[in-house]
Amino acid sequence: KHTRETMKRIFRLRRRSSVWVELEDINSPGTLSKAASKAVEDGGDAASPADGKTSSIKQANERYKEGVDIWFGNNFKKKDKITGARMVVEAMRAGSTLAEADCNLYGLGDTQKDLKKGFELAGKVAATKDAHGIFLLGDCYWNGYGTDKDPEKAVQLYIESAKLGNALAMFALGLSYEHGCGVKQNWKLASEYYSQAAKKGHGKAMSMGKGRLSMIGRWLHKNV
Numbered sequence: 001k002h003t004r005e006t007m008k009r010i011f012r013l014r015r016r017s018s019v020w021v022e023l024e025d026i027n028s029p030g031t032l033s034k035a036a037s038k039a040v041e042d043g044g045d046a047a048s049p050a051d052g053k054t055s056s057i058k059q060a061n062e063r064y065k066e067g068v069d070i071w072f073g074n075n076f077k078k079k080d081k082i083t084g085a086r087m088v089v090e091a092m093r094a095g096s097t098l099a100e101a102d103c104n105l106y107g108l109g110d111t112q113k114d115l116k117k118g119f120e121l122a123g124k125v126a127a128t129k130d131a132h133g134i135f136l137l138g139d140c141y142w143n144g145y146g147t148d149k150d151p152e153k154a155v156q157l158y159i160e161s162a163k164l165g166n167a168l169a170m171f172a173l174g175l176s177y178e179h180g181c182g183v184k185q186n187w188k189l190a191s192e193y194y195s196q197a198a199k200k201g202h203g204k205a206m207s208m209g210k211g212r213l214s215m216i217g218r219w220l221h222k223n224v
Contacts, residue, residue: 057095064091064099065132073203074167085109098125098133105136105145119146126157131164138169142182151182162193167200174205 066077067087073079089109092099098121103111105118119140125133138157141150155176161169170193176182178190197205 060091060094060096061098061130063087063094064096064102067091067099068102068132068168069201072168074201076201079203097121098130098136101125101133101136105140115140115146117146129164131161131166131169134164135161135166135169135172138172142172151176155182162196165200167197167202167205170194170197170200171202171205 064087067084067090069075069077069084070080070087071084085108088099088102089111092103092109092111100111101118101121101124103109103118104114104121107113119137122133122136122140126137127133134157138154138161140146141157142154143149155173158169158172158176162173174190174194174197176190177186177193179185194205194208198208
């Protein structure tokens with residue numbers, strides 16, 4: 001039986017080598033293959049789920065958020081990176097500042113990666129109290145995109161975004177509390193945030209039931 005101090009030591013050792021990579025991989029689109037990137041730029045063979053051009057900024061933002069859901073397989077959507085990325089690029093071209101921030105942060109479509117501009121755009125949207133904009137700004141602070149790394153500030157932004165219903169922020173908080181990165185380790189809160197994300201249809205959180213969530217649950221049952 002692992003004591004609380006033993007578990008803390010185990011996760012201190014894992015923290016530097018795993019949690020940063022895991023959060024970056026889960027929170028950000030990552031890098032498309034060259035073939036996939038070409039498909040995003042050219043239209044490729046990936047069919048867009050919605051027909052017609054975006055006619056307003058509001059519609060562009062909604063298209064962006066749907067594209068992110070499809071990219072990650074969140075909100076009970078079928079995961080499709082190429083289609084999701086195409087929707088994000090389309091939303092940017094239709095005037096979505098959120099999409100423009102993402103495209104600059106991750107170099108989507110024909111946009112050259114510009115971390116500083118992406119950070120500034122994310123801050124602009126976050127100032128409107130948009131849940132995903134706040135999450136994206138937190139992601140910038142977590143990864144040091146366009147600014148210095150500040151995991152504590154990132155966690156505060158994730159909390160703000162999660163309160164507004166953002167599943168990506170909920171999952172990021174689950175990771176943060178599980179590993180004690182940017183916040184004091186708290187497995188009970190980690191489990192709660194993972195569960196909240198799963199209820200929102202976060203693909204990764206929904207697939208954790210028989211793995212990490214069960215491990216956390218067993219440990220909590222014995223020690224809390």
